[in-house]
Amino acid sequence: MAQITAGLVKELREKTGGGMMDCKKALQETDGDLEAAVDWLRKKGLAAAAKKAGRTAAEGLIGVATEGTRGAMVELNSETDFVARNDKFQNIVNNLTAIALKNDGDLAAVKAAAYPGSDRNVEEELTNAIATIGENMSLRRAAGLSVSSGVVSSYVHNAVADGLGKMGVLVALESTGDQAKLDELGKQLAMHVAAANPQAISAEDMDQDTVERERTVLRDQALASGKPAEIVDKMVEGRIRKFYQEVVLMEQTFVIDGETVVKKAVKNAEAGIGAPVAVKGFVRFALGEGIEREESDFAAEVAAATSG
Structure with a gap:
């Protein structure tokens, strides 16, 4: 077996951007053949991914899914909006949202979960997808809501497909009343949360x-x-x-009619629903919020490139 020197590992790292241990393993698996090691890393999705990992990913999609008394939401970031419109990227977000629904929106559990149709977990699948799609991606966050009795309703703003968009909202309503009418109220409240961006349900929750x-x-x-x-x-x-x-959500003016305070709108809806309604929680994800986006001066970059 060929000797795997530090210099050879360094050369492979510079060539592929792969991690040190990944490069060492690639060379061991290919008996020191540098080009074969490059291919080995590429097949494992480790070469291109490492080089792209430092690039800012502030675009992407929010994925939302609900199922009766449960709901979940994820944010998967990409570098460009163009990739977010890619069918493969959207399929990944849909799969991640379904996994989040099964895992109550627990981000660590989602990352560790088996990815459907592969022998990889979610984190490994994303590494592989970075290499094939050609952009850095980041599963930034996930959340889930549930109630013992009632509904978790959702709203997606700027939707590009069913359950996928630039902003997502979940609202959990607890009630034993008419589920269809309860969900109708929930969707209106979710639209309100998207527009008004409350910080808490009540003053006591602030x-x-x-x-x-x-x-x-x-x-x-x-x-x-x-x-x-x-x-x-x-x-x-x-x-x-x-x-x-x-x-505060319950103290805000309801955006649906522009007049009624939200707590009054919920109370008014109870007559049609047929039972008391309690707002138990909400989650609002706006794509890329809080991510510091890189600003670049294209003209300066071109000038710098040509001056050298």
């Missing part, structure tokens, strides 16, 4: 650090106006109520 930070800012603003302390307290409480109306 992150208290966020509320106190807002309260401090409002108090400083009120004090700067020169008002007496007792007036400042009333001003702050009034502005906090307005803050809740902006960020």
Whole structure:
């Protein structure tokens, strides 16, 4: 068997971008044949994937699936919107969403799950897909909602196919009433969440650090106006109520009619549903939110390339 030197491993790494241990194994499997080792890495989906792993993936798709009392959602990122329109990419997102539904939206469990139609798990399949599709991809997040009795409803904004789009929302409603009418309400609430982007279901569910930070800012603003302390307290409480109306789901104005407060709209719907309705949770994924996108100056890149 040929001797696998550090220099040979280094050369293969530079040629393929593969990991050190992967390159060493490839050379061992091919008896030190460099070109055969390149092919071995490519077949395993390890060559191209490693080179692309550093590139920003902020495009892609949100996948959403519901099944009665359960729902799940995933975000799979790609580098370009063009790839997100690719049938193979969309099929991957559909498969990942189905896996997430079976695993209650647990991201670690999704990554470790067997990928359908292959002998690889999800993480390994994505590595393989990076090599074949030609772009970096990242399974960024997953989430799931469930209720003991009721429905989990969904909404997909800018849908490119059934259950696939640029934004996804799940809303969990608990009720023993008419399931079809309950789901109709759930879909309306999901559309509302997509548009209004609430931070919590109720004021009690709000992150208290966020509320106190807002309260401090409002108090400083009120004090700067020169008002007496007792007036400042009333001003702050009034502005906090307005803050809740902006960020708390049940206190927001329902976007469906532009008039009714959401908690009132839910209460009004109970008559047709035939039972009390409780909003138990919601999840909203907007594609690429929070990802720092690379900004490039194409003209400067061309100038730099030609000056050398």
